Amino acid sequence: MCTVITYHSGNHYFGRNLDLDYSYNETVVIMPRHYNFIMRKMKAIESHYAIIGMATVVGNYPLFYDATNEEGLSMAGLNFPDYSYLNPYNESKDNVTSFEFIPYILSTCKNVKEARVKLKTINLYDEPFSKEYPNSTLHWMIADKEEAIVVESMKDGLHIYDNPVGVMTNNPPFNIMNFALNDYASLSPKQPENTFGTSLHLYSRGMGGLGLPGDLSSKSRFIKVAYTKLNSKSKEDENSAVHQFFKILGSVEQQYGLCEVTPGAYEYTIYSSCVNIEEGIYYYTTYNNSHIHGVNMHHTDLDASTLTIHKLIKDEPLDII
Ligand SMILES: C[C@H](CCC(=O)NCCS(=O)(=O)O)[C@H]1CC[C@H]2[C@@H]3[C@H](O)C[C@@H]4C[C@H](O)CC[C@]4(C)[C@H]3C[C@H](O)[C@]12C
Numbered sequence: 001m002c003t004v005i006t007y008h009s010g011n012h013y014f015g016r017n018l019d020l021d022y023s024y025n026e027t028v029v030i031m032p033r034h035y036n037f038i039m040r041k042m043k044a045i046e047s048h049y050a051i052i053g054m055a056t057v058v059g060n061y062p063l064f065y066d067a068t069n070e071e072g073l074s075m076a077g078l079n080f081p082d083y084s085y086l087n088p089y090n091e092s093k094d095n096v097t098s099f100e101f102i103p104y105i106l107s108t109c110k111n112v113k114e115a116r117v118k119l120k121t122i123n124l125y126d127e128p129f130s131k132e133y134p135n136s137t138l139h140w141m142i143a144d145k146e147e148a149i150v151v152e153s154m155k156d157g158l159h160i161y162d163n164p165v166g167v168m169t170n171n172p173p174f175n176i177m178n179f180a181l182n183d184y185a186s187l188s189p190k191q192p193e194n195t196f197g198t199s200l201h202l203y204s205r206g207m208g209g210l211g212l213p214g215d216l217s218s219k220s221r222f223i224k225v226a227y228t229k230l231n232s233k234s235k236e237d238e239n240s241a242v243h244q245f246f247k248i249l250g251s252v253e254q255q256y257g258l259c260e261v262t263p264g265a266y267e268y269t270i271y272s273s274c275v276n277i278e279e280g281i282y283y284y285t286t287y288n289n290s291h292i293h294g295v296n297m298h299h300t301d302l303d304a305s306t307l308t309i310h311k312l313i314k315d316e317p318l319d320i321i
Helices: 100-107 112-119 176-182 216-232 238-250
Strands: 002-009 012-022 026-030 049-058 061-069 074-079 094-097 121-125 139-143 148-154 157-162 260-262 270-278 279-288 289-296 308-311
Touching: 002 074, 002 216, 012 061, 012 074, 012 238, 026 061, 049 100, 049 270, 049 279, 061 100, 074 100, 094 100, 100 112, 100 121, 100 139, 112 139, 112 148, 112 157, 121 289, 157 176, 176 216, 216 238, 238 270, 238 279, 238 289
Parallel strands: 094 121
Antiparallel strands: 002 012, 012 270, 026 049, 026 308, 049 061, 061 074, 074 139, 139 148, 148 157, 270 279, 279 289
């Protein structure tokens, strides 16, 4: 399971939980403006927006999970099994594979408005990166400072949804998730009003949120993280906003042992990320390292042509004095 959110508090932020039972050796990668981005069916893009994100690098090629470009446009891929469908090659369209989709959009678009235009000509087509890295079954959230959208390629076509809540999880499709929010419209951080006309005792704080799902299923995480994000408040300085962002993602993180995917194998939150999209800083934590590390893309020469790769600091000792 995975969760992606946007957040606004002073600056604008975008990030995700990556929940899986194993790791593909992901690293924080900066793809500078002159990295020659080679595509399978389209002309290589020699000059483009610079990008920072989480990726597995295979033979000098970044396979992005989530990323942000220097204009602040951000995009993340989350699992969408059973529904995801990649098309055969279509010669009248721009054929883009699923592993090229994030860097292609972020290389060429500066905001969601431009991405919407680009999506009209794209055919998400079915070609794996390699035998070792077959196609993923993903759907994507794309966001900037103003808005967020969800892109779902299904058998009946490419669905593009406005995403007014700025959160996405996994199955089922986004329109069903978004509709499910209706069932929780009465939840509130305030104590509930007694409408029974009889004497009731509000014996605990937080009873306005009674009924908020707390399990790890995808729909429950969608509701929980939407409620948490939309009601949470933080100061607007960077430290407060970034900590708050990780707290919101923490409301739907997965503890090892709670979600068995195959006998004895458990999905857990491998990393959480938070990008300050105005400043181009990619913050992350990992399961065994809750210290927030940040990589500022502007500390790298963005006019370069080679990838910069930052290995994740996955374990950090406890600090005892
Ligand atoms: C599985 C990951 C998403 C996590 C997630 O949504 N989990 C929920 C599982 S479930 O629905 O609840 O079952 C996705 C996100 C990005 C994906 C990776 C990126 O797309 C980059 C490459 C793409 C290659 O085609 C396959 C390997 C890969 C390295 C992908 C492996 C895997 O599919 C990743 C890591």
